Amino acid sequence: MKGVRLPQRRVEALLAEADVRPGGERDWDLQVHDQRLYARLLARGSLGLGESYMDGWWDARALDELLVRLLRAGLERRVHGIGEIRDVLLARLANPQSPRRSREVARRHYDLGNDLYAAMLGRRMVYSCGYWRQAADLDAAQEAKLDLVCRKLGLRPGMRVLDIGCGWGEALEYAARRYGIEGVGVTISAEQAGHARRLCAGLPVEIRLQDYRELDEPFDAVFSIGMFEHVGVRNYREYFEVVRRCLVARADAGPGLFLLHSIGGNASVRRTDPWIARYIFPNSMLPSAAQVTAACEGLFVIEDWHNFGADYDRTLQAWRDNIEAAWARLDARYDERFRRMWRFYLAGAMATFRCRRSQLWQIVLSPHGVPGGYLATR
Known part of the structure; x- marks a missing residue:
């Protein structure tokens, strides 16, 4: 009996450092439904935390706030499962984002179903x-982001623009209608x-099912x-080389700017959370x-670096509200375990941005430097 309770005592001591109490009455307190949870957390770390939530072994009324407290206490650095050790070794030995492996994320995430994303992401996917x-709701915030991208790049009619990782085509559709550009999205x-092809029908926009590494043609501006x-870190340099070879500077179309919009971390890593x-x-x-900066050194001049990572917490909360309101009308393939997985994903993302562990960067780069300097747009 003493051995059975040892994992519980250890986990409870760790949780106390984060001001979390199993069975407590606060919204962020952990409600344990299966006593096997404690041993699972010690054996599998963050992987066990997420999997056990998916399995219904525990709950919290304010899941995002619970995860915020765990992150602020740094508990993920105190408990490591065997899977995390394996992931570290694989990240060092292999290239998980090779052309063949890179398509796995499309199959397992982006191809889940447009109905899911339409329900979650709002009017603009x-x-x-x-x-x-200056936005009061999600749709306005997304339109403001798209317009910000176009203004930072100085888009104007007749420019040929590349979107690397074009998603459902919203950015190119917006740029073509509002700024009169011609576009290619991959x-x-x-x-x-x-x-994206349906959305951009009738516009001078081409959507390709294509890996970015295959691109080699001229564009006046690029965004991603x-x-x-x-x-992936093994491919960062090649990524910037692809952009560099595709950007041209024309007197009538500007200096050839690239805007990179990406989540970023505070420390260099070679893998993601397991x-x-x-x-x-x-x-x-x-x-x-x-x-x-190491990957683009010698290829680009960094003209502007804009961090608005705190906005991602608010974006994620809006996505959560949308998807929670939509579950009942979505396809039955999004079963209860999937819903719990999705809730944990959104709550965990909120927590990382709320703790400022993750950032959101918009970086503007030019091949040779903007003559006279770049005027930053906000």
Whole structure:
């Protein structure tokens, strides 16, 4: 009996450091439904935390606030499962974002179903952080973000623009209608490509099912919104080389600017959280500022670096509200275990941004430097 209770005592002591009490009355307190939880957490770390929530072994009324407290206490650095050790070794020995492996995230995440994303993302199917500076709701924040991208790049009629990782086509559709550009969007998701082609029908926009590494043609401007998180540190340099060879500077079209919109981390890593890697974004990782600058050194001048990561917490809360209101009308394939997985994913993402563990960067780069200097847009 003493051996059975030892894991519980150890976990309760760790949780106390985060001001979390099993069975407590506060919204962020852990409600344990299965006593096997304690041993599972010690054996499998963050992977066990997420999996046990999916299995219904525990709950918390304010899941995001519980995860905030665990992160602020740094408990994920105190408990490591065997799977995390394996992931570290694989990240060092292999290239998880090779052309063959990179398509796994499309199959397992972006191709889940357009109905799911349409219900969650709002009127514009934009799966990245909104810009809430003057916005009162999600749709306004997403439109403000798209307009911010266009203004930072100085888009104007007749420019040929590339979108690397074009998602469901919203950014190119917006740029073509509002700024009169011609565009090419590439994605490795068949579901996204099909939707984007329908959305952009009748516009001078081409949507391709294509890996970014295959690109080699001229564009006046390039942007990439929420795709760099899938590139991987082994491929950062090649990614920037691809952009560099595609950008041209023309007297009538500007200096050839590239805007990178990406989540970023505060420290350099070579892998992602094991639960995220297994259930949400396989083969993903968040870049650090050091990794970004090293990868683009000698290729680009960094003209502007804009961090509005705090806006992502608000964006995620809006997505959570949308999807929670929609579950009843969605397809039965999104069963209860899937719903719990999705709730844990959104709550965990909120927690990382609320703790400022994760950032949201918009970085503007030019091949040779903007003559006279770049005027930053906010």
